[in-house]
Amino acid sequence: MDFFPLYxxxxxxxxxTAVAFFAGIxxxxxxxxxxxxxxxxxxxxxxxxxxxPPTVVGFFLLKTIGPFGPVGAPVLELFxxxxxxxxxxxxxxxxxxxxxxxxxxxxxxLESFDENLxxxxxxxxxxxxxxxxxxxxxxxxxxxxxxxxxxxxxxLGEYGATTMVTGYIPGRTATISTTVYQLWREGNDALAYKxxxxxxxxxAVVLIAVNLLESRYxxxxxxxxxxxxxxxxxxxxxxxxxxx
Amino acid sequence: MxxxxxMIKTVAFIAALSLxxxxxxxxxxxxxxxxxxxxAASLTESLTRIAEEYxxxxxxIEIVYNFDSxxxxxxxxEQGAECDIFLSAxxxxxxxLDIESDPKINTKRLDFIKKGTRxxxxxxxxxxxxxxxxxxxxxxxxxxxxxDKVSLVALGNSDVPVGQYAEEIYEHLGLWDTLNRMSRxxxxxxxxxxxxxxxxxxxxxxxxxxTDAAAAAKSVEIAAKAPAGSHRPIVYPAAVMKxxxxxxxxxxxxxxxxSEEGARIFAQFGFERPAK
Numbered sequence: 098m099d100f101f102p103l104y105x106x107x108x109x110x111x112x113x114t115a116v117a118f119f120a121g122i123x124x125x126x127x128x129x130x131x132x133x134x135x136x137x138x139x140x141x142x143x144x145x146x147x148x149x150p151p152t153v154v155g156f157f158l159l160k161t162i163g164p165f166g167p168v169g170a171p172v173l174e175l176f177x178x179x180x181x182x183x184x185x186x187x188x189x190x191x192x193x194x195x196x197x198x199x200x201x202x203x204x205x206x207l208e209s210f211d212e213n214l215x216x217x218x219x220x221x222x223x224x225x226x227x228x229x230x231x232x233x234x235x236x237x238x239x240x241x242x243x244x245x246x247x248x249x250x251x252x253l254g255e256y257g258a259t260t261m262v263t264g265y266i267p268g269r270t271a272t273i274s275t276t277v278y279q280l281w282r283e284g285n286d287a288l289a290y291k292x293x294x295x296x297x298x299x300x301a302v303v304l305i306a307v308n309l310l311e312s313r314y315x316x317x318x319x320x321x322x323x324x325x326x327x328x329x330x331x332x333x334x335x336x337x338x339x340x341x
Numbered sequence: 342m343x344x345x346x347x348m349i350k351t352v353a354f355i356a357a358l359s360l361x362x363x364x365x366x367x368x369x370x371x372x373x374x375x376x377x378x379x380x381a382a383s384l385t386e387s388l389t390r391i392a393e394e395y396x397x398x399x400x401x402i403e404i405v406y407n408f409d410s411x412x413x414x415x416x417x418x419e420q421g422a423e424c425d426i427f428l429s430a431x432x433x434x435x436x437x438l439d440i441e442s443d444p445k446i447n448t449k450r451l452d453f454i455k456k457g458t459r460x461x462x463x464x465x466x467x468x469x470x471x472x473x474x475x476x477x478x479x480x481x482x483x484x485x486x487x488x489d490k491v492s493l494v495a496l497g498n499s500d501v502p503v504g505q506y507a508e509e510i511y512e513h514l515g516l517w518d519t520l521n522r523m524s525r526x527x528x529x530x531x532x533x534x535x536x537x538x539x540x541x542x543x544x545x546x547x548x549x550x551x552t553d554a555a556a557a558a559k560s561v562e563i564a565a566k567a568p569a570g571s572h573r574p575i576v577y578p579a580a581v582m583k584x585x586x587x588x589x590x591x592x593x594x595x596x597x598x599x600s601e602e603g604a605r606i607f608a609q610f611g612f613e614r615p616a617k
Contacts (some may be wrong), residue, residue, distance in 0.1 A: 159541055159543065160541070163541045163542055163543055164541075164542035164543070165472075165475070165541065165542045169542075179492075181543045182493055182527060182543050182544065262543075264493075264495070264527035264528070264529070264538060264543065264544070265498075265527055265528045265529075266493070266524055266525075266526065266527045266528075267521075267524065267526075267528075268524045269524045270527075278530075279498060279528060282412065282413070282498055282499075282500040282530060283498065283499050283500055284500070
């Protein structure tokens with residue numbers, strides 16, 4: 098049995114989750130600080146790929162990064178490589194479709210974040226970067242984790258946009274979702290069922306792993322408070338040492 | 342309190358009104374007779390034109406088309422989709438539904454076709470297409486797919502008649518196994534998808550019917566015609582389904598398809614009369 102679709106689906110999902118992870122958190126953090134109107138407009142634009150049918154996203158993508166499109170044509174001329182009908186075309190498609198999930202979940206987490214922790218950190222003279230990585234993010238771990246899971250699941254299961262920009266080339270661009278469709282069309286139900294089983298197993302493993310992680314981070318507020326307390330104690334001991 | 346009461350009354354009134362109107366809308370299709378015609382995707386343009394002409398002859402009949410690859414349609418019929426007439430792009434799909442055909446082909450012994458209603462309607466040709474005005478590599482032959490001129494060729498998958506014909510052609514040329522090993526084929530689910538992929542440049546070339554190339558003349562052009570004798574004759578069979586609830590109307594439409602008028606419209610789109 099050819100396991101390429103498994104390998105391809107996993108790498109495409111992993112890469113697009115990674116990209117959506119950083120892009121989603123960055124977007125949520127910076128957009129939260131913008132004025133209301135700007136926030137509303139940006140919100141709408143960034144959430145659009147989630148609301149549009151994947152085939153609509155795939156259509157726009159194909160017209161843009163296709164060899165005759167405004168992005169695809171210059172890339173073809175400058176680098177000689179095509180952006181469609183290759184395995185990484187699926188990464189473009191799945192990232193665009195899954196990004197809104199990460200963005201919205203993290204934004205929700207950031208909005209329910211207790212600002213007092215931020216303020217007390219600022220009174221201690223801590224930098225914004227420090228506060229972001231050691232106070233804000235640990236506090237929003239639940240939301241970020243949930244967003245990552247949703248993003249990975251969506252990327253793994255993406256079909257409509259993927260099939261339009263990558264087609265179906267066995268051994269080069271086939272993913273689990275496009276393979277199951279092809280096998281059904283060819284009447285090869287037995288093999289299709291095998292792939293369905295593999296997909297179920299992967300999904301189950303990912304969800305169980307996430308549940309285990311979530312229970313470990315059950316109390317994020319304590320983590321942030323502990324970090325601040327640690328630093329306050331350290332400062333005190335330094336002062337005490339200096340006095341003695 | 343008074344304003345809430347008025348609001349509730351207004352909402353109730355609107356709900357009742359929409360229920361009444363809705364029930365009219367649901368009942369309306371019962372007034373027009375709907376013929377459900379499943380047809381191969383390559384017949385999209387010609388059959389649409391035929392429906393327009395037929396509307397002038399039989400205005401009480403509403404033709405509802407389902408265009409897709411013949412393999413998909415055959416599967417849909419097998420799984421109980423409501424269909425009055427089926428037009429396939431190859432004998433294989435029709436044979437799989439016909440109890441009178443060879444048991445080796447109709448392995449499930451399906452019996453969906455009304456006895457005595459099967460006939461051949463048109464014939465077609467297979468061509469190699471490239472994106473219009475962008476054939477920079479000079480692709481001009483079916484054999485070019487294994488050379489450097491082509492990095493990707495779009496074909497119908499094994500469930501699609503035009504994909505089956507393409508496989509026959511390449512088997513005849515002795516290139517099918519090589520082509521598969523090179524991972525150079527992208528498989529599409531119907532002939533229109535092949536046309537779109539080539540039209541937008543995602544594939545360098547593709548194998549479709551000459552009628553599809555003509556219909557999409559704005560985005561694709563023909564680079565080569567299929568070598569003589571490389572595939573079975575492309576004959577489209579049509580038949581009325583056993584489960585039809587409008588046998589008289591279905592037979593009348595089938596007669597129209599076979600008539601001189603029907604043949605004239607098909608010819609306009611590049612189809613030819615089948616060799617009986």
